[in-house]
Amino acid sequence: PEPPMLRTEIHEGRPLRLNTGRIRDQWHTMTRTGTSARLGSHLPEPFVEVHPDDAARYGLADGSFARITTDHGQCTLKVVVTAKQQRGMLFAPIHWSQANASAARVGALVAPLTDPFSGQPEAKATPASIAPYNYVFRGFALSRKPLSLPDHAWWARAAIGGGLGYLIADNADLKDWSSWLRSVAGDELAEYSDFGDGVYRAASFADGAIETCLFLGPARDAGDWEVAKELFAVAALTDEQRRLLLSGKPVQGLASTGPIVCACFGVGRTTISETIAAGAGSAAEIGARLKAGTNCGSCIPELKRLIAQSGIGHKHGKLAEAS
The missing domain is CATH 2.40.40.20 (Barwin-like endoglucanases)
Incomplete structure (x- = not known):
């Protein structure tokens, strides 16, 4: 046939x-x-x-x-x-x-x-x-070794400094995630849970460093993926850093730079946006201040989009015309 x-x-x-x-x-x-x-x-x-x-x-x-x-x-x-x-x-x-x-x-x-x-x-x-397609919970896991995540979760894996990161979305009971983490984490496990508000954060440690951590919560409250990655790369966390990690609050000296835009020099979107707000109205000006876009140049289109979205470049153009 x-x-x-x-x-x-x-x-x-x-x-x-x-x-x-x-x-x-x-x-x-x-x-x-x-x-x-x-x-x-x-x-x-x-x-x-x-x-x-x-x-x-x-x-x-x-x-x-x-x-x-x-x-x-x-x-x-x-x-x-x-x-x-x-x-x-x-x-x-x-x-x-x-x-x-x-x-x-x-x-x-x-x-x-x-x-x-x-x-x-x-x-x-x-x-x-x-x-x-709606998910109640969002979050991420960081680990020194590959993880086998529950079948009910949506996830995507990415390489990070010192291990692997998993971006997660899910609709299952958060208590199931607590049980799952206990089955894969080390003995030194610290947890923060507020199941009523749908928040669960936990991390296991080995020799002072994060071995595995899991952050889940409503979309805006799960935790800062960029800051957690920075702490994951620290050889030995202080007691204060451990507490702040699970609190979800910003860690002093580790403000998030946002998703990386310039891979050559590791410059994040937040840093670039702040530089644009401070007056950098062209990709060349951003490059002069941050080096972003000055090596392979593949991030220049995104730099130009960020400038256009801010309106700074347009304002500079009007000033140039007026002068």
């Missing part, structure tokens, strides 16, 4: 087109680039880009989750609402596999169509649908 015909046009059930490809810092399925903590610090979790008009139409919010479905599979990805994306199109990167994420095998969504001469797959226009 003839194989069933593949639907290649959008229709009511699949009103969008899924475009797939790579991102700046990763290559293929991250078998090599995924081992770099520096590269993994820029975009550490799988995502889907959606135009603001489509986000409004389908009830999606920036930073939330969505389930993307094609005739060939499903993925659950973090939502990035951006005018960079075309209306009617979705973009999702290909790099996350079953080894480094729970539900982000974007390649499995693509129609099995190939060019008859080159064999190149048609990975740019698969009909797709998208819908919100």
